[in-house]
Amino acid sequence: MLVVGFPVGQLQANCYVLAPHEGGECVVVDPGQDAVEAAREQLDNHGLTPVGVLLTHGHFDHVFSAGELCESYGIPAWVHPADRYMLSDPGAALGPEGRQLFDGVSVKVPGDLRELSGDTVLKLAGMEFDVRPAPGHTGGSVLFGTTTEEGGRLLLTGDTLFAGAIGRTDLPGGDHERMLETLRGEILPRPDDTAVLPGHGTTTTVGRERAGNPFLRGLGTSDDAVD
Structure with missing residues:
Protein backbone atom coordinates (compact mmCIF):
# COMPACT_ATOMS: atom_id res chain seq x y z
CA MET A 1 0.00 0.00 0.00
CA LEU A 2 1.11 3.54 -0.77
CA VAL A 3 0.65 6.02 2.09
CA VAL A 4 1.80 9.60 1.64
CA GLY A 5 1.33 12.15 4.42
CA PHE A 6 2.18 15.85 4.37
CA PRO A 7 1.33 18.80 6.65
CA VAL A 8 -0.69 21.70 5.24
CA GLY A 9 -1.86 25.12 6.35
CA GLN A 10 -1.06 27.36 9.28
CA LEU A 11 -1.82 24.63 11.81
CA GLN A 12 0.20 22.01 9.91
CA ALA A 13 -2.61 19.45 9.80
CA ASN A 14 -1.70 16.17 8.16
CA CYS A 15 -3.27 15.40 4.80
CA TYR A 16 -2.91 11.82 3.54
CA VAL A 17 -3.09 10.12 0.16
CA LEU A 18 -3.71 6.36 0.28
CA ALA A 19 -3.67 3.91 -2.61
CA PRO A 20 -3.13 0.18 -3.12
CA HIS A 21 -0.17 1.03 -5.39
CA GLU A 22 1.19 3.73 -7.66
CA GLY A 23 -0.48 4.49 -10.95
CA GLY A 24 -4.08 3.81 -9.93
CA GLU A 25 -6.97 5.11 -7.87
CA CYS A 26 -6.57 6.66 -4.43
CA VAL A 27 -8.36 8.51 -1.65
CA VAL A 28 -7.40 11.79 -0.01
CA VAL A 29 -7.91 12.19 3.73
CA ASP A 30 -8.32 15.60 5.43
CA PRO A 31 -7.33 18.15 2.78
CA GLY A 32 -7.07 21.23 4.98
CA GLN A 33 -5.85 24.75 4.30
CA ASP A 34 -3.71 25.14 1.17
CA ALA A 35 -3.92 21.41 0.47
CA VAL A 36 -4.94 21.45 -3.19
CA GLU A 37 -1.55 22.11 -4.77
CA ALA A 38 0.27 19.90 -2.30
CA ALA A 39 -2.17 17.05 -2.93
CA ARG A 40 -2.06 17.53 -6.69
CA GLU A 41 1.73 17.34 -6.59
CA GLN A 42 1.61 14.00 -4.78
CA LEU A 43 -1.08 12.67 -7.11
CA ASP A 44 0.96 13.61 -10.17
CA ASN A 45 4.21 12.26 -8.71
CA HIS A 46 2.64 8.85 -8.12
CA GLY A 47 0.32 8.76 -11.13
CA LEU A 48 -2.78 8.60 -8.95
CA THR A 49 -6.42 9.43 -9.63
CA PRO A 50 -8.51 10.35 -6.56
CA VAL A 51 -11.98 8.82 -6.26
CA GLY A 52 -13.03 10.32 -2.94
CA VAL A 53 -12.18 12.52 0.03
CA LEU A 54 -12.52 11.23 3.60
CA LEU A 55 -12.87 13.67 6.50
CA THR A 56 -12.02 12.61 10.05
CA HIS A 57 -13.93 15.61 11.43
CA GLY A 58 -15.17 19.04 10.42
CA HIS A 59 -12.55 21.49 11.70
CA PHE A 60 -11.30 23.91 9.05
CA ASP A 61 -7.66 22.83 9.23
CA HIS A 62 -8.76 19.38 8.03
CA VAL A 63 -11.52 20.21 5.54
CA PHE A 64 -10.86 23.69 4.14
CA SER A 65 -9.74 22.52 0.68
CA ALA A 66 -12.17 19.61 0.37
CA GLY A 67 -14.64 21.52 -1.81
CA GLU A 68 -12.01 22.76 -4.23
CA LEU A 69 -10.33 19.37 -4.47
CA CYS A 70 -13.64 17.59 -5.03
CA GLU A 71 -14.63 20.06 -7.73
CA SER A 72 -11.27 19.74 -9.47
CA TYR A 73 -11.54 15.97 -9.78
CA GLY A 74 -15.33 15.53 -9.82
CA ILE A 75 -15.36 13.33 -6.72
CA PRO A 76 -17.48 13.05 -3.54
CA ALA A 77 -16.49 13.66 0.08
CA TRP A 78 -17.64 11.84 3.21
CA VAL A 79 -18.18 13.41 6.66
CA HIS A 80 -20.13 12.48 9.77
CA PRO A 81 -23.49 14.32 9.86
CA ALA A 82 -22.74 15.85 13.27
CA ASP A 83 -19.84 17.80 11.73
CA ARG A 84 -21.37 18.59 8.37
CA TYR A 85 -22.31 22.16 9.36
CA MET A 86 -18.67 23.07 9.92
CA LEU A 87 -17.86 22.77 6.21
CA SER A 88 -20.06 25.73 5.32
CA ASP A 89 -19.53 27.60 8.60
CA PRO A 90 -15.98 26.83 9.80
CA GLY A 91 -16.02 29.51 12.47
CA ALA A 92 -18.94 27.87 14.26
CA ALA A 93 -16.65 25.27 15.79
CA LEU A 94 -14.09 27.76 17.10
CA GLY A 95 -16.10 29.79 19.59
CA PRO A 96 -16.82 33.54 19.47
CA GLU A 97 -13.19 34.67 19.20
CA GLY A 98 -12.21 32.09 16.62
CA ARG A 99 -15.27 32.81 14.53
CA GLN A 100 -13.97 36.28 13.78
CA LEU A 101 -11.18 34.70 11.76
CA PHE A 102 -13.69 33.64 9.12
CA ASP A 103 -15.70 36.82 8.78
CA GLY A 104 -16.06 37.42 5.05
CA VAL A 105 -14.24 34.20 4.10
CA SER A 106 -15.90 32.21 1.33
CA VAL A 107 -15.70 28.44 1.77
CA LYS A 108 -16.41 25.99 -1.05
CA VAL A 109 -18.45 22.99 0.17
CA PRO A 110 -18.14 19.73 -1.79
CA GLY A 111 -20.99 19.49 -4.27
CA ASP A 112 -21.38 15.77 -3.53
CA LEU A 113 -21.12 15.58 0.25
CA PRO A 133 -17.54 6.96 15.42
CA ALA A 134 -15.08 8.66 17.77
CA PRO A 135 -16.83 11.60 19.47
CA GLY A 136 -14.90 13.76 21.88
CA HIS A 137 -12.79 16.23 19.93
CA THR A 138 -15.95 17.00 17.96
CA GLY A 139 -19.34 15.33 17.97
CA GLY A 140 -18.74 13.90 14.50
CA SER A 141 -15.13 12.74 14.74
CA VAL A 142 -14.51 9.32 13.19
CA LEU A 143 -11.68 6.83 12.83
CA PHE A 144 -10.79 5.25 9.50
CA GLY A 145 -9.19 1.82 9.78
CA THR A 146 -7.74 -0.19 6.92
CA THR A 147 -5.22 -2.96 6.26
CA THR A 148 -2.35 -3.36 3.86
CA GLU A 149 -1.92 -6.28 1.50
CA GLU A 150 0.82 -7.53 3.82
CA GLY A 151 -1.60 -7.59 6.75
CA GLY A 152 -0.51 -4.40 8.45
CA ARG A 153 -3.12 -2.31 10.24
CA LEU A 154 -3.54 1.43 9.72
CA LEU A 155 -5.71 3.81 11.73
CA LEU A 156 -6.36 7.40 10.67
CA THR A 157 -7.26 9.14 13.92
CA GLY A 158 -7.70 12.80 12.96
CA ASP A 159 -7.53 14.84 16.16
CA THR A 160 -8.62 12.01 18.45
CA LEU A 161 -5.16 10.60 19.12
CA PHE A 162 -1.67 12.01 18.56
CA ALA A 163 1.79 10.77 19.44
CA GLY A 164 1.92 11.46 23.17
CA ALA A 165 -1.31 13.45 23.32
CA ILE A 166 -5.01 13.59 22.45
CA GLY A 167 -7.20 16.21 20.81
CA ARG A 168 -8.58 19.15 22.77
CA THR A 169 -12.17 18.96 23.97
CA ASP A 170 -12.83 22.56 25.00
CA LEU A 171 -14.14 23.84 21.65
CA PRO A 172 -17.85 23.79 20.67
CA GLY A 173 -18.89 20.17 20.12
CA GLY A 174 -16.07 18.82 22.26
CA ASP A 175 -16.76 16.56 25.22
CA HIS A 176 -14.01 15.25 27.51
CA GLU A 177 -16.01 12.34 28.91
CA ARG A 178 -16.95 11.17 25.42
CA MET A 179 -13.30 11.47 24.41
CA LEU A 180 -12.31 9.16 27.25
CA GLU A 181 -15.01 6.70 26.19
CA THR A 182 -13.68 6.78 22.63
CA LEU A 183 -10.11 6.18 23.76
CA ARG A 184 -11.20 3.34 26.03
CA GLY A 185 -13.54 1.67 23.56
CA GLU A 186 -12.04 2.40 20.15
CA ILE A 187 -8.30 2.90 20.64
CA LEU A 188 -7.08 0.75 23.52
CA PRO A 189 -8.62 -2.55 22.32
CA ARG A 190 -6.69 -2.41 19.04
CA PRO A 191 -3.53 -4.49 18.51
CA ASP A 192 -0.26 -2.89 19.56
CA ASP A 193 1.15 -3.00 16.02
CA THR A 194 -1.65 -0.83 14.61
CA ALA A 195 0.02 2.14 12.91
CA VAL A 196 -1.59 5.45 13.92
CA LEU A 197 -1.72 8.21 11.31
CA PRO A 198 -2.74 11.28 13.33
CA GLY A 199 -4.15 14.61 12.26
CA HIS A 200 -1.06 16.47 13.50
CA GLY A 201 2.49 15.44 14.25
CA THR A 202 4.34 12.21 13.67
CA THR A 203 3.03 8.70 13.13
CA THR A 204 2.98 6.29 16.06
CA THR A 205 1.46 2.95 17.06
CA VAL A 206 -1.29 1.92 19.45
CA GLY A 207 1.27 -0.03 21.49
CA ARG A 208 3.56 2.97 21.84
CA GLU A 209 0.67 5.17 22.96
CA ARG A 210 -0.67 2.53 25.33
CA ALA A 211 2.74 2.46 27.04
CA GLY A 212 3.67 6.11 26.97
CA ASN A 213 0.72 8.39 26.33
CA PRO A 214 -0.23 9.98 29.69
CA PHE A 215 -3.86 10.41 28.60
CA LEU A 216 -4.30 6.65 28.07
CA ARG A 217 -2.82 5.47 31.34
CA GLY A 218 -5.34 4.08 33.76
CA LEU A 219 -8.23 4.07 31.28
CA GLY A 220 -8.46 0.29 31.04
CA THR A 221 -10.45 -1.13 28.14
CA SER A 222 -14.10 -1.28 27.22
CA ASP A 223 -16.16 -4.42 26.75
CA ASP A 224 -16.79 -3.12 23.23
CA ALA A 225 -13.49 -4.32 21.81
CA VAL A 226 -12.64 -3.69 18.18
CA ASP A 227 -12.05 -6.81 16.09
Whole structure:
Protein backbone atom coordinates (compact mmCIF):
# COMPACT_ATOMS: atom_id res chain seq x y z
CA MET A 1 0.00 0.00 0.00
CA LEU A 2 1.11 3.54 -0.77
CA VAL A 3 0.65 6.02 2.09
CA VAL A 4 1.80 9.60 1.64
CA GLY A 5 1.33 12.15 4.42
CA PHE A 6 2.18 15.85 4.37
CA PRO A 7 1.33 18.80 6.65
CA VAL A 8 -0.69 21.70 5.24
CA GLY A 9 -1.86 25.12 6.35
CA GLN A 10 -1.06 27.36 9.28
CA LEU A 11 -1.82 24.63 11.81
CA GLN A 12 0.20 22.01 9.91
CA ALA A 13 -2.61 19.45 9.80
CA ASN A 14 -1.70 16.17 8.16
CA CYS A 15 -3.27 15.40 4.80
CA TYR A 16 -2.91 11.82 3.54
CA VAL A 17 -3.09 10.12 0.16
CA LEU A 18 -3.71 6.36 0.28
CA ALA A 19 -3.67 3.91 -2.61
CA PRO A 20 -3.13 0.18 -3.12
CA HIS A 21 -0.17 1.03 -5.39
CA GLU A 22 1.19 3.73 -7.66
CA GLY A 23 -0.48 4.49 -10.95
CA GLY A 24 -4.08 3.81 -9.93
CA GLU A 25 -6.97 5.11 -7.87
CA CYS A 26 -6.57 6.66 -4.43
CA VAL A 27 -8.36 8.51 -1.65
CA VAL A 28 -7.40 11.79 -0.01
CA VAL A 29 -7.91 12.19 3.73
CA ASP A 30 -8.32 15.60 5.43
CA PRO A 31 -7.33 18.15 2.78
CA GLY A 32 -7.07 21.23 4.98
CA GLN A 33 -5.85 24.75 4.30
CA ASP A 34 -3.71 25.14 1.17
CA ALA A 35 -3.92 21.41 0.47
CA VAL A 36 -4.94 21.45 -3.19
CA GLU A 37 -1.55 22.11 -4.77
CA ALA A 38 0.27 19.90 -2.30
CA ALA A 39 -2.17 17.05 -2.93
CA ARG A 40 -2.06 17.53 -6.69
CA GLU A 41 1.73 17.34 -6.59
CA GLN A 42 1.61 14.00 -4.78
CA LEU A 43 -1.08 12.67 -7.11
CA ASP A 44 0.96 13.61 -10.17
CA ASN A 45 4.21 12.26 -8.71
CA HIS A 46 2.64 8.85 -8.12
CA GLY A 47 0.32 8.76 -11.13
CA LEU A 48 -2.78 8.60 -8.95
CA THR A 49 -6.42 9.43 -9.63
CA PRO A 50 -8.51 10.35 -6.56
CA VAL A 51 -11.98 8.82 -6.26
CA GLY A 52 -13.03 10.32 -2.94
CA VAL A 53 -12.18 12.52 0.03
CA LEU A 54 -12.52 11.23 3.60
CA LEU A 55 -12.87 13.67 6.50
CA THR A 56 -12.02 12.61 10.05
CA HIS A 57 -13.93 15.61 11.43
CA GLY A 58 -15.17 19.04 10.42
CA HIS A 59 -12.55 21.49 11.70
CA PHE A 60 -11.30 23.91 9.05
CA ASP A 61 -7.66 22.83 9.23
CA HIS A 62 -8.76 19.38 8.03
CA VAL A 63 -11.52 20.21 5.54
CA PHE A 64 -10.86 23.69 4.14
CA SER A 65 -9.74 22.52 0.68
CA ALA A 66 -12.17 19.61 0.37
CA GLY A 67 -14.64 21.52 -1.81
CA GLU A 68 -12.01 22.76 -4.23
CA LEU A 69 -10.33 19.37 -4.47
CA CYS A 70 -13.64 17.59 -5.03
CA GLU A 71 -14.63 20.06 -7.73
CA SER A 72 -11.27 19.74 -9.47
CA TYR A 73 -11.54 15.97 -9.78
CA GLY A 74 -15.33 15.53 -9.82
CA ILE A 75 -15.36 13.33 -6.72
CA PRO A 76 -17.48 13.05 -3.54
CA ALA A 77 -16.49 13.66 0.08
CA TRP A 78 -17.64 11.84 3.21
CA VAL A 79 -18.18 13.41 6.66
CA HIS A 80 -20.13 12.48 9.77
CA PRO A 81 -23.49 14.32 9.86
CA ALA A 82 -22.74 15.85 13.27
CA ASP A 83 -19.84 17.80 11.73
CA ARG A 84 -21.37 18.59 8.37
CA TYR A 85 -22.31 22.16 9.36
CA MET A 86 -18.67 23.07 9.92
CA LEU A 87 -17.86 22.77 6.21
CA SER A 88 -20.06 25.73 5.32
CA ASP A 89 -19.53 27.60 8.60
CA PRO A 90 -15.98 26.83 9.80
CA GLY A 91 -16.02 29.51 12.47
CA ALA A 92 -18.94 27.87 14.26
CA ALA A 93 -16.65 25.27 15.79
CA LEU A 94 -14.09 27.76 17.10
CA GLY A 95 -16.10 29.79 19.59
CA PRO A 96 -16.82 33.54 19.47
CA GLU A 97 -13.19 34.67 19.20
CA GLY A 98 -12.21 32.09 16.62
CA ARG A 99 -15.27 32.81 14.53
CA GLN A 100 -13.97 36.28 13.78
CA LEU A 101 -11.18 34.70 11.76
CA PHE A 102 -13.69 33.64 9.12
CA ASP A 103 -15.70 36.82 8.78
CA GLY A 104 -16.06 37.42 5.05
CA VAL A 105 -14.24 34.20 4.10
CA SER A 106 -15.90 32.21 1.33
CA VAL A 107 -15.70 28.44 1.77
CA LYS A 108 -16.41 25.99 -1.05
CA VAL A 109 -18.45 22.99 0.17
CA PRO A 110 -18.14 19.73 -1.79
CA GLY A 111 -20.99 19.49 -4.27
CA ASP A 112 -21.38 15.77 -3.53
CA LEU A 113 -21.12 15.58 0.25
CA ARG A 114 -22.09 12.20 1.69
CA GLU A 115 -22.75 11.31 5.31
CA LEU A 116 -21.04 8.70 7.42
CA SER A 117 -23.73 7.27 9.68
CA GLY A 118 -22.92 4.76 12.39
CA ASP A 119 -20.41 1.97 11.88
CA THR A 120 -19.86 1.30 8.21
CA VAL A 121 -17.33 0.02 5.71
CA LEU A 122 -16.41 2.17 2.71
CA LYS A 123 -14.95 0.45 -0.33
CA LEU A 124 -12.96 2.96 -2.36
CA ALA A 125 -10.02 2.70 -4.76
CA GLY A 126 -9.64 -1.03 -4.12
CA MET A 127 -9.39 -0.50 -0.35
CA GLU A 128 -11.78 -1.04 2.53
CA PHE A 129 -12.10 1.54 5.30
CA ASP A 130 -13.74 0.53 8.57
CA VAL A 131 -15.41 3.68 9.86
CA ARG A 132 -15.95 4.01 13.60
CA PRO A 133 -17.54 6.96 15.42
CA ALA A 134 -15.08 8.66 17.77
CA PRO A 135 -16.83 11.60 19.47
CA GLY A 136 -14.90 13.76 21.88
CA HIS A 137 -12.79 16.23 19.93
CA THR A 138 -15.95 17.00 17.96
CA GLY A 139 -19.34 15.33 17.97
CA GLY A 140 -18.74 13.90 14.50
CA SER A 141 -15.13 12.74 14.74
CA VAL A 142 -14.51 9.32 13.19
CA LEU A 143 -11.68 6.83 12.83
CA PHE A 144 -10.79 5.25 9.50
CA GLY A 145 -9.19 1.82 9.78
CA THR A 146 -7.74 -0.19 6.92
CA THR A 147 -5.22 -2.96 6.26
CA THR A 148 -2.35 -3.36 3.86
CA GLU A 149 -1.92 -6.28 1.50
CA GLU A 150 0.82 -7.53 3.82
CA GLY A 151 -1.60 -7.59 6.75
CA GLY A 152 -0.51 -4.40 8.45
CA ARG A 153 -3.12 -2.31 10.24
CA LEU A 154 -3.54 1.43 9.72
CA LEU A 155 -5.71 3.81 11.73
CA LEU A 156 -6.36 7.40 10.67
CA THR A 157 -7.26 9.14 13.92
CA GLY A 158 -7.70 12.80 12.96
CA ASP A 159 -7.53 14.84 16.16
CA THR A 160 -8.62 12.01 18.45
CA LEU A 161 -5.16 10.60 19.12
CA PHE A 162 -1.67 12.01 18.56
CA ALA A 163 1.79 10.77 19.44
CA GLY A 164 1.92 11.46 23.17
CA ALA A 165 -1.31 13.45 23.32
CA ILE A 166 -5.01 13.59 22.45
CA GLY A 167 -7.20 16.21 20.81
CA ARG A 168 -8.58 19.15 22.77
CA THR A 169 -12.17 18.96 23.97
CA ASP A 170 -12.83 22.56 25.00
CA LEU A 171 -14.14 23.84 21.65
CA PRO A 172 -17.85 23.79 20.67
CA GLY A 173 -18.89 20.17 20.12
CA GLY A 174 -16.07 18.82 22.26
CA ASP A 175 -16.76 16.56 25.22
CA HIS A 176 -14.01 15.25 27.51
CA GLU A 177 -16.01 12.34 28.91
CA ARG A 178 -16.95 11.17 25.42
CA MET A 179 -13.30 11.47 24.41
CA LEU A 180 -12.31 9.16 27.25
CA GLU A 181 -15.01 6.70 26.19
CA THR A 182 -13.68 6.78 22.63
CA LEU A 183 -10.11 6.18 23.76
CA ARG A 184 -11.20 3.34 26.03
CA GLY A 185 -13.54 1.67 23.56
CA GLU A 186 -12.04 2.40 20.15
CA ILE A 187 -8.30 2.90 20.64
CA LEU A 188 -7.08 0.75 23.52
CA PRO A 189 -8.62 -2.55 22.32
CA ARG A 190 -6.69 -2.41 19.04
CA PRO A 191 -3.53 -4.49 18.51
CA ASP A 192 -0.26 -2.89 19.56
CA ASP A 193 1.15 -3.00 16.02
CA THR A 194 -1.65 -0.83 14.61
CA ALA A 195 0.02 2.14 12.91
CA VAL A 196 -1.59 5.45 13.92
CA LEU A 197 -1.72 8.21 11.31
CA PRO A 198 -2.74 11.28 13.33
CA GLY A 199 -4.15 14.61 12.26
CA HIS A 200 -1.06 16.47 13.50
CA GLY A 201 2.49 15.44 14.25
CA THR A 202 4.34 12.21 13.67
CA THR A 203 3.03 8.70 13.13
CA THR A 204 2.98 6.29 16.06
CA THR A 205 1.46 2.95 17.06
CA VAL A 206 -1.29 1.92 19.45
CA GLY A 207 1.27 -0.03 21.49
CA ARG A 208 3.56 2.97 21.84
CA GLU A 209 0.67 5.17 22.96
CA ARG A 210 -0.67 2.53 25.33
CA ALA A 211 2.74 2.46 27.04
CA GLY A 212 3.67 6.11 26.97
CA ASN A 213 0.72 8.39 26.33
CA PRO A 214 -0.23 9.98 29.69
CA PHE A 215 -3.86 10.41 28.60
CA LEU A 216 -4.30 6.65 28.07
CA ARG A 217 -2.82 5.47 31.34
CA GLY A 218 -5.34 4.08 33.76
CA LEU A 219 -8.23 4.07 31.28
CA GLY A 220 -8.46 0.29 31.04
CA THR A 221 -10.45 -1.13 28.14
CA SER A 222 -14.10 -1.28 27.22
CA ASP A 223 -16.16 -4.42 26.75
CA ASP A 224 -16.79 -3.12 23.23
CA ALA A 225 -13.49 -4.32 21.81
CA VAL A 226 -12.64 -3.69 18.18
CA ASP A 227 -12.05 -6.81 16.09
